[in-house]
């Protein structure tokens with residue numbers, strides 16, 4: 001039964017921010033049939049997770065300014081950022097890397113800050129890392145924003161014993177020396193640790209391993225990566241990337257016991273060594289970026305097929321624990337800091353990717369966009385005391401209704417924008433509040449679309465629009481791209497229809 005009330009999460013573009021969508025120039029008609037008779041597997045709220053690495057200004061300035069900063073802060077965490085992250089109910093944060101994690105010694109980041117050692121961040125800009133943001137600062141931050149912690153262990157350059165000690169330090173309620181050391185450092189109760197990452201990118205910066213060796217390493221480290229049973233922590237094995245499936249196969253076959261398998265995929269407009277700019281791009285790069293983003297569907301499908309062979313009961317989740325756009329870094333920004341602007345194109349990539357993860361809810365149990373603040377496809381950008389929310393942030397805000405929702409198949413019948421890029425992408429689900437939600441993405445930057453559904457009832461929702469393909473929010477104009485109420489729903493042949501702008 002289709003309920004009378006229907007809510008929408010909509011994404012479209014091409015009108016000035018703050019204005020309602022203009023009367024469409026050209027209307028293409030797309031038919032959308034939602035099948036509510038076959039509910040899918042509940043969408044995990046963890047697919048809206050974030051990634052925060054010690055990279056550029058992601059942690060330092062982005063999250064942590066220290067207690068003595070002039071930037072308003074609560075115990076060193078900037079207040080504006082904490083409030084913005086709380087508002088989108090970030091489900092989990094992955095830390096400390098990334099590549100940084102496989103050279104990270106957790107002992108560097110505990111105890112009095114003034115006494116912590118200073119290291120060189122060899123992966124990211126060669127800058128010094130004073131370790132003022134360590135285990136306590138991260139775990140307390142996760143609690144502060146209400147997110148589950150996802151800690152990635154160093155399997156590339158430390159021993160399983162080091163990992164075991166770190167986990168005991170964080171999670172033991174015993175009278176052990178490590179638990180007491182944590183107490184002396186200011187934390188009486190253990191923290192809850194939801195996800196334990198067994199390394200990162202073992203095929204690359206995490207050790208340049210062969211897939212068979214990585215599987216053996218996972219068996220070994222996972223054996224000792226224990227937390228108290230009642231905590232129910234999930235162990236995530238480091239898997240494949242892009243179109244390479246060897247690590248997924250080897251890990252599923254020989255990797256021992258684990259609860260999740262990771263895969264990484266970044267979207268670039270051109271090729272990795274010549275990525276293309278974040279703004280000021282031609283329409284051909286709008287189209288190629290969206291086509292490349294949609295390629296993650298094939299990667300997820302093929303990885304899921306490998307997992308099905310070894311785990312037909314689908315007990316092991318697929319975790320896309322690094323994904324997002326990667327462009328040439330902003331001119332004038334510090335080399336190695338991966339600072340890029342985030343435009344309406346990124347919002348489309350975010351929505352298309354989340355729609356894909358939602359459609360694969362039977363296998364995809366988590367995902368972490370790279371990265372949360374000031375790095376790659378960020379939610380938030382900061383410039384000292386200033387903060388701006390990106391169009392990608394607004395997509396995560398609009399998609400909150402899908403956390404824990406039950407998906408339905410949505411058959412889309414209409415034209416394509418470019419080869420491999422449908423003009424309209426749709427994800428449908430019944431929210432926890434019982435309402436039916438649609439997320440619709442018009443991929444065409446110059447043509448509007450009339451969407452005719454098989455639904456009856458009334459609808460309301462929000463639309464994310466802007467005046468240009470690369471429209472973005474800046475510190476001077478922070479509200480150029482933001483969601484506004486959607487008012488273009490009507491009926492066609494007695495069915496609910498929507499006019500979505502280009």
Ligand code: AHR
Nearest residue numbers: 097098099100200201370
């Ligand atoms: O997110 C930036 C880097 O990309 C991460 O450190 C690494 O895991 C990946 O290659």
